[in-house]
Amino acid sequence: MRSQYPSDYNSFAWVYNQHWGQYSQKFLPAIQDLLMRPLPDDARILDLCCGTGQLTRSLSGLGYRVTGLDGSAEMLRFARQNAPGVDLIHAPAQRFHLPPAFHGALSAFDSLNHILDRQELSAAFANVYAALLPGGRFLFDLNMEEAYNEYWDGTNGIAEDDHAVIMQSTYDSRSRLGFADVTIFRRTSGIWRRSDLLLTQRCYLEADILDALDEAGFREVTTTPASRYTPAPGAEGRTFFLACKPDDAAA
Amino acid sequence: MRSQYPSDYNSFAWVYNQHWGQYSQKFLPAIQDLLMRPLPDDARILDLCCGTGQLTRSLSGLGYRVTGLDGSAEMLRFARQNAPGVDLIHAPAQRFHLPPAFHGALSAFDSLNHILDRQELSAAFANVYAALLPGGRFLFDLNMEEAYNEYWDGTNGIAEDDHAVIMQSTYDSRSRLGFADVTIFRRTSGIWRRSDLLLTQRCYLEADILDALDEAGFREVTTTPASRYTPAPGAEGRTFFLACKPDDAAA
Numbered sequence: 286m287r288s289q290y291p292s293d294y295n296s297f298a299w300v301y302n303q304h305w306g307q308y309s310q311k312f313l314p315a316i317q318d319l320l321m322r323p324l325p326d327d328a329r330i331l332d333l334c335c336g337t338g339q340l341t342r343s344l345s346g347l348g349y350r351v352t353g354l355d356g357s358a359e360m361l362r363f364a365r366q367n368a369p370g371v372d373l374i375h376a377p378a379q380r381f382h383l384p385p386a387f388h389g390a391l392s393a394f395d396s397l398n399h400i401l402d403r404q405e406l407s408a409a410f411a412n413v414y415a416a417l418l419p420g421g422r423f424l425f426d427l428n429m430e431e432a433y434n435e436y437w438d439g440t441n442g443i444a445e446d447d448h449a450v451i452m453q454s455t456y457d458s459r460s461r462l463g464f465a466d467v468t469i470f471r472r473t474s475g476i477w478r479r480s481d482l483l484l485t486q487r488c489y490l491e492a493d494i495l496d497a498l499d500e501a502g503f504r505e506v507t508t509t510p511a512s513r514y515t516p517a518p519g520a521e522g523r524t525f526f527l528a529c530k531p532d533d534a535a536a
Numbered sequence: 537m538r539s540q541y542p543s544d545y546n547s548f549a550w551v552y553n554q555h556w557g558q559y560s561q562k563f564l565p566a567i568q569d570l571l572m573r574p575l576p577d578d579a580r581i582l583d584l585c586c587g588t589g590q591l592t593r594s595l596s597g598l599g600y601r602v603t604g605l606d607g608s609a610e611m612l613r614f615a616r617q618n619a620p621g622v623d624l625i626h627a628p629a630q631r632f633h634l635p636p637a638f639h640g641a642l643s644a645f646d647s648l649n650h651i652l653d654r655q656e657l658s659a660a661f662a663n664v665y666a667a668l669l670p671g672g673r674f675l676f677d678l679n680m681e682e683a684y685n686e687y688w689d690g691t692n693g694i695a696e697d698d699h700a701v702i703m704q705s706t707y708d709s710r711s712r713l714g715f716a717d718v719t720i721f722r723r724t725s726g727i728w729r730r731s732d733l734l735l736t737q738r739c740y741l742e743a744d745i746l747d748a749l750d751e752a753g754f755r756e757v758t759t760t761p762a763s764r765y766t767p768a769p770g771a772e773g774r775t776f777f778l779a780c781k782p783d784d785a786a787a
Contacts, residue, residue: 440694449702
């Protein structure tokens with residue numbers, strides 16, 4: 286049972302919307318501080334891997350002109366409900382093309398760790414670069430090795446009246462892959478149904494991320510530990526990367 | 537949903553037998569070292585709260601004449617399968633009466649933490665005292681406060697092909713009660729069924745345990761941290777208590 290993007294993300298969408306969609310709100314202070322502060326009040330923002338859209342809605346509510354993009358149609362179905370009126374695009378981060386119209390782009394909550402291949406990560410960075418105006422800024426957070434060692438070896442569970450979730454996580458330090466086996470029970474019309482899916486993340490080296498950003502044309506890259514904004518537990522090993530498209534880049 | 541002894545333990549028995557029954561084997565070295573060493577090779581042993589009987593079988597296999605006792609009929613149903621030929625008694629630790637025939641008694645794997653009332657703990661100790669020969673020894677392990685602080689605030693889950701378990705634990709330091717909400721899914725004849733139960737433990741103060749042992753007549757009480765036998769994680773806050781019925785006690 287190996288992850289087949291994006292079908293596993295479609296299966297995950299209902300549960301993600303219930304339990305993790307709101308969690309991205311805790312990144313708002315970091316996003317405002319690191320990404321938004323120098324941008325115009327009505328800046329155009331690309332929310333890359335917007336998932337179920339709770340953060341997308343919050344940014345839209347702050348007055349930004351937001352476009353959400355995600356590879357999972359089912360995630361976007363929830364995003365349409367959670368962020369009504371916001372432009373949403375169905376495409377994976379590795380394969381989308383938008384004209385250079387955005388002041389800022391962000392990808393929150395370790396979304397980009399779900400890209401398992403270094404070349405595909407570079408492709409995603411290049412796509413974001415192309416979509417940014419000259420001088421545009423790109424903020425994303427990634428789980429680094431400390432996060433996998435801290436959080437990706439164990440189990441946890443949720444039991445609600447009409448559904449339950451079990452996550453069993455492992456991290457393989459040789460392949461630098463983290464696996465989360467997710468089992469979901471949902472009761473509909475009095476019948477319990479089970480679904481199983483696998484989410485996989487790659488743990489990138491900071492040097493590889495910086496190289497990939499450089500290759501895509503980004504400059505002035507800075508890193509910030511999430512623990513500066515979010516108290517532990519929960520922030521260990523999460524790093525924000527901020528990268529800029531040069532002012533004099535070809536539009 | 538509050539625990540109603542022993543019905544919740546009956547509901548728990550199938551899962552306990554699958555996932556925790558074998559775990560008690562890791563207490564064998566401590567039991568042999570602390571309890572068995574001075575006893576005759578064919579000593580009579582009372583396995584108090586024997587549960588699904590895996591440890592009972594091991595002790596029987598070592599040549600001891602073992603009697604298992606448990607308050608849950610369903611736990612004992614598994615014990616009959618796991619420890620065939622061993623004498624088993626259906627009674628709670630707080631309410632049983634056996635003549636003084638045992639060289640040793642033990643209650644492993646924090647069973648006695650499931651007794652929620654200090655007076656009932658004293659009653660269990662008195663019953664064990666009465667069942668021991670003069671000079672008999674009683675070994676049990678309890679979760680102390682460190683264990684509740686370490687392990688009883690979080691969730692974990694198990695997902696197997698035909699069943700799944702979710703445990704959500706909390707510890708209330710004011711009442712000194714630990715609660716484990718257990719949700720079990722089992723598939724039989726292609727249909728998933730869910731059951732929910734609550735297990736409750738009390739965190740006793742060492743001074744209260746020593747007082748209760750003294751009241752029951754026990755002497756020469758010694759305590760040993762489980763970490764002396766079992767590597768962390770898993771042993772934190774677990775303490776073995778060894779207590780002796782005096783040689784000159786009235787038989």
